Amino acid sequence: MHPYTERVLAVVKERNPDEPLFHQAVEEVLHSLDPVVAKMPEVEELNLLERICEPERQAIFRVSWQDDKGRMHVNRGFRVGFNSVLGPYKGGLRFHPTVQLGTIKFLAFEQIFKNSLTTLMMGGAKGGSDFNPKGRSDGEVMRFCQSFMIELSRHIGDHTDVPAGDIGVGAREIGYLFGQYKRLVNRYEPGVLTGKDVRYGGSLGRKEATGYGCVYFAEEMMKTKQDSLEGKTCVVSGSGNVAIYAIEKLQALGAKVVACSDSDGIIHDPEGLDLDIIKDLKEVRRARLAEYVKLRTKAQYKAGGNIWEVACQAAFPCATQNELSGADAALLVKNGCKLVAEGANMPTTPEGITVLQKSGVLFGPGKAANAGGVSVSGLEMQQNASWTNWSFEEVDKKLQGIMKNIHGTCVHYAGEYGQPGDYVLGANVGGFMRIVYAMAAHGLV
Ligand code: NDP
Ligand code: 2IT
Numbered sequence: 001m002h003p004y005t006e007r008v009l010a011v012v013k014e015r016n017p018d019e020p021l022f023h024q025a026v027e028e029v030l031h032s033l034d035p036v037v038a039k040m041p042e043v044e045e046l047n048l049l050e051r052i053c054e055p056e057r058q059a060i061f062r063v064s065w066q067d068d069k070g071r072m073h074v075n076r077g078f079r080v081g082f083n084s085v086l087g088p089y090k091g092g093l094r095f096h097p098t099v100q101l102g103t104i105k106f107l108a109f110e111q112i113f114k115n116s117l118t119t120l121m122m123g124g125a126k127g128g129s130d131f132n133p134k135g136r137s138d139g140e141v142m143r144f145c146q147s148f149m150i151e152l153s154r155h156i157g158d159h160t161d162v163p164a165g166d167i168g169v170g171a172r173e174i175g176y177l178f179g180q181y182k183r184l185v186n187r188y189e190p191g192v193l194t195g196k197d198v199r200y201g202g203s204l205g206r207k208e209a210t211g212y213g214c215v216y217f218a219e220e221m222m223k224t225k226q227d228s229l230e231g232k233t234c235v236v237s238g239s240g241n242v243a244i245y246a247i248e249k250l251q252a253l254g255a256k257v258v259a260c261s262d263s264d265g266i267i268h269d270p271e272g273l274d275l276d277i278i279k280d281l282k283e284v285r286r287a288r289l290a291e292y293v294k295l296r297t298k299a300q301y302k303a304g305g306n307i308w309e310v311a312c313q314a315a316f317p318c319a320t321q322n323e324l325s326g327a328d329a330a331l332l333v334k335n336g337c338k339l340v341a342e343g344a345n346m347p348t349t350p351e352g353i354t355v356l357q358k359s360g361v362l363f364g365p366g367k368a369a370n371a372g373g374v375s376v377s378g379l380e381m382q383q384n385a386s387w388t389n390w391s392f393e394e395v396d397k398k399l400q401g402i403m404k405n406i407h408g409t410c411v412h413y414a415g416e417y418g419q420p421g422d423y424v425l426g427a428n429v430g431g432f433m434r435i436v437y438a439m440a441a442h443g444l445v
Contacts, residue, residue: 002037005030008049015054019102025174025346026053027110028353032428035417040436048436051445052112055105057081061151063129065144077148079127079155079163082108085438085445086116088159089125090374092166092195095173104128106321107142107166109260113373113431114367117406120378125161127152133168145176152177153184158191158384164377165195167320170241171207175200191384194377197396198389203380205395206373211245212396213372213403214316215253218341220407221362221423225338229252235312237261238319239282239289242343242370246316247275259310261319264287266307269299280438311335318343326351331361342366353424367380368406368427375402406430 003007012026030049037043063077078101081089093109094103104126112124129148133141155161156426165174174195181192196202205212215229222228234250234257236243247257256272262282267273267289277295281287293301308328315337317324321344324332329352332340340356341364342348348356348363356363376399384391409424413433419425439445 001031001165002034004044005037005049008053011050012053013374016102016105019100019105021106021346022102022109024350025106028424029109029428029432030112032425033432035238036429042440043436046440048439051439052083052435053109055080055082056084057110058101058105059151059155060101063131063144063148063151065140065147068141075129075131075144077127077129077151078104079152079161080104080108080125081155082124082126083112083435084123085435085442087121087123088157089161089176090115090122090164090377091125092164093169093177094126094128094166095131095133095168096128097130099128103121107345110367112435113428114371115374116395116431116434117368117409117427118371118375118378118432119434120375121403122162122374122378125163126166127163131168133173138172141173142176145173146180149177149180150184153181156181156192158189158381161263162191162377162381163193164374165241167240168410171195171197171202176353189386191381194380197379201384203376203383203395204390204392206376206380207241208245208248208371209376209399210242210373210397211247211318212249213359213375213399214242214246214318214341214343214369215249216372216400216403217364217369217407218314218316218339219253220404221339221341223366224421225362228253232256232313233258233311234314234316235307235310236316236318236343237258237307237323237347238317238344239278240319242373243316244275244279244282244345246318247273247278250316251275255314256295258312259307260289261305261307263319264288265290265301265303266305267292267299267301268309268310269296271298283444308332312337314339314341316341316343317347319347320344320347321346324348324352326355328352329359332356333361337361340364341369343370345370357422357424358433362421363423365424365427367431368410368423371406372399372403375399387405
């Protein structure tokens with residue numbers, strides 16, 4: 001590593017102790033930026049790396065709420081505005097019991113580069129809470145969201161910071177958050193949150209955008225090998241928002257998706273997943289995936305199983321961070337997998353990435369491959385700002401254009417820095433370039 005890059009990484013680790021996910025995200029990016037540091041002396045002269053690695057602001061707050069029995073609970077809320085040089089802070093909210101400050105910082109850091117790659121006007125942010133919505137009634141979730149918004153409302157705004165969904169935060173939660181925000185500020189400001197239901201200011205195509213976008217990106221990667229996803233056997237981990245719409249688009253393109261998962265186990269359906277059943281279980285009934293096999297008797301359910309044991313030609317990790325290890329990557333390679341596109345944020349461990357890249361597997365990192373979600377959030381902001389709505393087809397066409405453009409950016413920078421086909425390098429450098437010019441232009445920021 002370049003001595004400057006090494007120094008910055010050491011500072012980040014010292015300044016942010018006990019935040020391994022944040023360290024992991026920073027280390028990957030800094031590693032990719034090493035050749036840029038060598039080529040562009042102004043990066044060190046202006047100390048841009050250290051500045052990029054320090055969040056602009058971090059809010060941590062108590063969220064008290066009452067359950068259906070009248071008991072009081074306390075959770076911790078977070079909002080990290082990491083970088084606003086390219087636009088208002090933008091990024092999702094995650095509600096999951098594992099959420100800590102370091103989780104939010106890793107996600108917000110990734111979001112800076114992802115949002116830059118989209119070329120839309122969005123800075124990087126993330127927020128959330130260690131609240132666990134699983135098993136909670138609608139009323140409990142509503143009261144939590146209302147309480148969460150009382151503090152969050154002080155930090156957000158359509159030109160300041162625009163949250164959206166992530167794990168555990170979907171249209172239901174965004175609805176409660178939006179309703180509370182409106183009551184608090186006495187203004188109907190559709191642009192303050194994205195991922196809203198289409199019936200009150202959301203964008204058509206936002207729900208589908210991350211999953212569809214990931215598959216569009218994967219299709220672009222396949223094209224570089226004069227191949228396509230048609231007829232390919234695929235595996236998609238998770239069964240939430242991103243996974244469901246990745247499966248839907250893969251099936252539409254003629255691929256066969258044979259397995260998906262939730263945190264309890266995996267389903268393997270060798271004839272191809274029945275997505276209607278999965279949507280009903282997950283989107284309507286909020287049930288567990290284990291129930292799938294009651295309706296599809298030829299499918300198997302394995303409690304706690306490892307989805308990467310299922311042989312496939314293309315794999316789409318769409319659940320959570322570090323869900324695909326070095327050993328999993330080796331299994332995928334052994335079973336003939338030729339492509340991995342990350343729908344989730346940082347789902348592949350550093351060891352996993354090394355194994356895949358060394359084996360010649362096309363590897364699309366999350367900050368490029370899953371940028372479709374935030375891209376359509378950006379399009380939702382555009383529609384809200386002009387108080388108009390676009391058709392599904394118009395949004396989808398723009399999404400396809402954005403994903404194609406991000407793919408082109410990755411290919412361009414990987415080539416420029418002598419690592420053709422290295423999408424990790426391409427995405428990190430491509431994202432960095434817009435940020436670095438803007439930060440230099442803004443002076444003391
Ligand atoms: P959802 O809450 O809709 O779904 C998450 C899925 O992943 C569920 O099937 C869940 O299983 C599983 N999962 C979550 N945490 C774990 C865990 N610790 N171990 C095992 N399985 C887990 O979230 P999304 O689909 O929105 O998000 C999935 C990933 O995609 C995340 O990494 C997110 O950051 C990323 N992402 C999301 C975007 C979006 O627009 N929503 C945009 C870009 C990236 P269970 O239900 O059992 O918990
Ligand atoms: O990780 C992500 O890009 C998201 N969760 C979506 C963020 C957004 O603002 O739509």
